[in-house]
Amino acid sequence: MTARTSLTVVLAAGEGTRMRSSLPKVLHPVAGQALLAHVLNAAASGEGSQLAVVIGPDHEAVAAEARRVRPDAQTFVQRERLGTAHAVLAAREAIAGGADDLLVAFGDTPLISAETFARLRAPLRDGAALAVLGFQAADPTGYGRLVVENGRLVAIREQADASPEERKITLCNAGVMAFDGRKALAIIERIGNANAKGEYYLTDAVGIVRELGLEAVVIETSEDEVRGINTKAQLAEAEAVMQARLRKQALEAGVTLIAPDTVHLAADTKFGKDVTIEPFVVIGPGVSIDDGAVIHSFSHIVEAKVGKKVSVGPYARLRPGTSLGDGARIGNFVETKAAVLEAGVKVNHLSYVGDAHVGANSNLGAGTITCNYDGFLKHKTLIGEGAFVGTNSSLVAPVTIGKGAYIGSGSVITKDVPDDAMSIERSEQSIREGGAARYRAAKLKEKAAKGK
Template identity: 45%
Template sequence: MQSDLPKVLHPLAGAPMLAHSIFCAQAINAQKTIIVAGHGSDQVTAAAKKYDEDAQIVLQTAQNGTGHAVDQARDALSGFDGDVYVLYGDTPFITPEILDQMAQKRTDGASVVVLGFDVPAPSNYGRLVIKDGALDAIVEAKDATPEQQEIRLCNSGVICAPRDLLFDLISEITNDNASGEYYLTDVVSLARARGLSCAAVECTAQDAMGVNSRRELAIAEAHFQDKARASAMDNGATLLDPKTVWFSYDTHVGRDVVIEQNVVFGPGVTVETDAHIRAFSHIEGAHISQHVVVGPYARLRPGAELADGARVGNFVEIKNAAIGEGAKVNHLSYIGDASIGDAANIGAGTITCNYDGYFKHHTEIGARAFIGSNTMLVAPVRVGDDALTGSGSVITRDVADGDLALARATQANKTGLALKLMSKLKAAKAALKKD
């Protein structure tokens, strides 16, 4: 990856690649999740705990192959009586449905189940050797015979086996191979030597896609986005230019939502039925209710809550603020750490001055209030129901229900002073040029 960041922590659709494997485990209600970490284990641990606080982290201090890596989880799974799935932090597209197919093979009698995929030119992938309809062996590419290299069914690395059998077989693995490593894949031949049945489940090459470079990460991102766009449209959303809409791993979009061009969704966004997201908007950590219009060129940051029928217009930023039903924030405003009442109208250039350099403070604007253009609301402050503020006001004290607040300096016009001042400045500039 040419990076100081551990590979599995590079983001895909707004979450580390590792998190996608964690999501898959959660979806099948895995009783335990064990993360085998090596390089950058502190960072890997912090990321894993963010997405699964119950995940257990074990360390592989020496990189001696996949069999050795899985063996590090032996003690963490002591006493566990069930099947173990081995997933990979850089293989983010394995789905719960695929794991269900592997579980079915176990139910049908296979002791070890391996996930494979078909590719026309297998290159360096390990090959799955099928004999009499069953999985007979996995052969690494560098150890394969010319005949075996012609096999198209390749090893994804994903495996399922009972806990006791898996670690019993791992104990028998040797490093007598071209790489001098302990291959997890050897468990198949070892199981077959005991007369146990092994099986393969086939998925697509895209499902088994691994990421080992920045280029492959970009390919994986494109694959995720294509699937997310298709899913959104299949579920009733309109994407005016699908290729320019970017989703996060957890974006939820309702029916009859319209999403215009060049919209980016970060993590934690829900868009309810019949909302309209206009072009060039960036949205993360926000809840958008029915019949809301957002944008164009709007930014919704974490904690933005937009109630039914709210309007957030061009060059408006909302952060940690609730916008009431039918309220409007249409132009060039910043609303942070605030609550805006139903049907309130926020004029252009309004700013909630919420940060004093150390603490954030709250602004409350009541129902049907009208905030004049270019109002500065210095929090903490409350503007009551049906209250008004005059344009250009700096509001530092609460405004009672129904009151009009005016807070600006008295205007003074100095006769002819503009011409005199400009003439003086022009002369000074000319003198500088001569020097």
Template identity: 50%
Template sequence: MSAMAEDSSPLAPLAVVVLAAGKGTRMKSNLHKVLHPIAGRPMLEHLMASAAELSPQRQVVVAGHGLEQLERALGESVTFAVQEPQLGTGHAVQQAQGALQGFDGDVLILYGDVPFVRTETMRAMIERLHAEDSPAVVVLGFEPEDPLQYGRVLAHDDGRIAMMVEYKDATDEQRACRLCNSGLMAVRSADLFDLLSRVGNDNAQGEYYLVDIVNVATLEGRTCAVITTDDPDEVGGINSRGELAEAEARWQARRRKDAMADGVTLTAPETVFFAWDTQLGRDVTIEPNVVFGPGVMVADDVTIRAFSHLEGATLESGVEIGPYARLRPGAVLKTGSKVGNFVEMKKAVLGEGAKANHLSYLGDAEIGAGANIGAGTITCNYDGYFKHKTVIGERAFIGSNSALVAPLQIGADAIVAAGSAVTRNVAPGELRLVRGEQLVKPGWADRFHDTMKKKKAEQKK
């Protein structure tokens, strides 16, 4: 990126204004466009997290349609301004004037549907604003492979802007320029609303364009400047389900590369999907078709076998899960523990070296170190109204196809025989066998088969 500065704090107090008033009709969704998730996180929150690293004093989201959804998602962390009706980007920024009353500093203008602007890029814009030529406005430009219908930035070789023009108002000569306007700007608060007050709507759309603050300042003889991102994807907007999927694919591709660079083995990288906050240690092996939801922490030397799904889970070192394991929020696997195929865990702790190898459900449970959970075992944690806990002691052995009806405690070294439905606590070292008495009738099956064969033969006559 040109004009990129070293990491440093902003030179003046900072306010962030995020435009999110569009109706997002191309999404064809009842969910606000900027709340659609990428890597398990609403796109707007990706953007706000990057901006938060600059420690802004004020954050303003300009909303219109779907204001209530945005308020629920962001709570009191931001101030909301309402744009109604929507008369263009310049008009949208004007709606933040009340929220910025009394603020004296820099204003960074971002877009809620452009979620992956890097903190470094934001910082570079602000620092360019404080360069020796003291530009009135700094614009973030980019050069895509296909300029399409983006607005153009007509600039001198030193980055000073001669003129900005929207595509619909541009001449053929101006459209030949490849430097495009991302829409992102940095402006001093002392200049912003004064410049906006002089923007008109005499254009093809009849709207108040934010870019015209550059033209107003330039006509007054003031300098405006552009810096250019070296990654056009950074400023890619998301307006449809197709673009959302493309953004997800780009994000995942970068995350997979980062994971492998950090010492993770992905045997089929393109089939693994991470969440925005997935944490992975070294020498982790992830087989094909694994999906991470939010809140997963994986320590060193863990193996995650194919077709597993993890969310809100913690895996300590040496753990092995899957294939076809499902770990839900609150699942904790201690060092060296293992869950196998078709095992589901939710709000449960599997102790050091403990195993649940097949076809089990462990919910609201605490399983001690070295315990063995047999195939088909379930913790019956819900009575229709409340959840209850099952505690299994160290080295306990739970036989296959057992139902453990919570609340329940099973002591250390206890054995629960296969096929048992356990409703009362089991003492340490005790054997618990809960089955109906086995009935034996020698020859009964032979006589039954003979009788039924005769009946079937008679029906055919």
């Protein structure tokens, strides 16, 4: 049997004015990913699957995000805002290609899953012309009601048009629909705009399907899964739902979350076995944490790789480009960026390691700084295997510290240090006997003269 082909059209043209932000609505993040990215990741992919994203005028940033997440995505511009059916027809060229299934989704529903999309398409294989996604609303006020008779969807009734009996219905329209792709264009093109706003509503497709003697059905999902985002408050609510989902997944995968509700995860966080996350940890996008690692409290990690049995924190910050080898230790108030620390490296206190490569089993003492920026360009620090850098040292890049080299505490290193060499850079210490007493006396006299 030939595999069915599918086209997913994602509507992402909304300005999101209620978000009160210059950022297009679908680019606001939930769990470290744009709303649009979540939807595109859930859309069907692979052989026989096509993806079209409908964007607004001058929304090149939305198009770029779509291509980043799904390089196979086509983008189409909706130049006028004349309703959801009008938005779908912006992708007419893709729809006319005649995929077996057409699924219409929205770019502001980040909690929807690939499994739900698949369930929505399933009735099309059995002859339905249209499948509508619905949910049981705790409070249906304001939602379109799904009117079902004998297991078949007969209408989507908007709140203003619903009868008193229909307003009692709690099965509501989520907006997401799947069409028989061979009939979709003919159905959507018949939708008119004879309504108060003069717009073309995709919900009218149900009536048209009925007029054509075809079948429309409802597939149910949870209310949480189809939350649309129109305000910052709704964005925060969706974040809370997503975080609860991600924590549950982590716990089920064997991650120890000592205080789960205090841990913030990203949608793409990858965990190995026997990982422990202490309270009040923030993990941003692009993070992988390998077997046996421990992330101590109040640490913040973004775009970083944490190796096996690594210890991070407390109060550590791993910035993008950090890679920690197995058994490395990153301690209190240590910050890393664009830094590779090989196996067994120790940076235990109050240090900054940026644009650096640190060889295995090296030790960087408290207050070690790689001075990587000269005000114009970034420069690299290379530290060899087994090197020891004493407390309160500044390594002024570009500079290389050789294997087994020893840097004395308080040094400012501006020149390369060979393997197994010792380098100490300090001004000569001077001692002035009685100097402190004389200084205090002079200052007290000065203060008295000023009447203080």
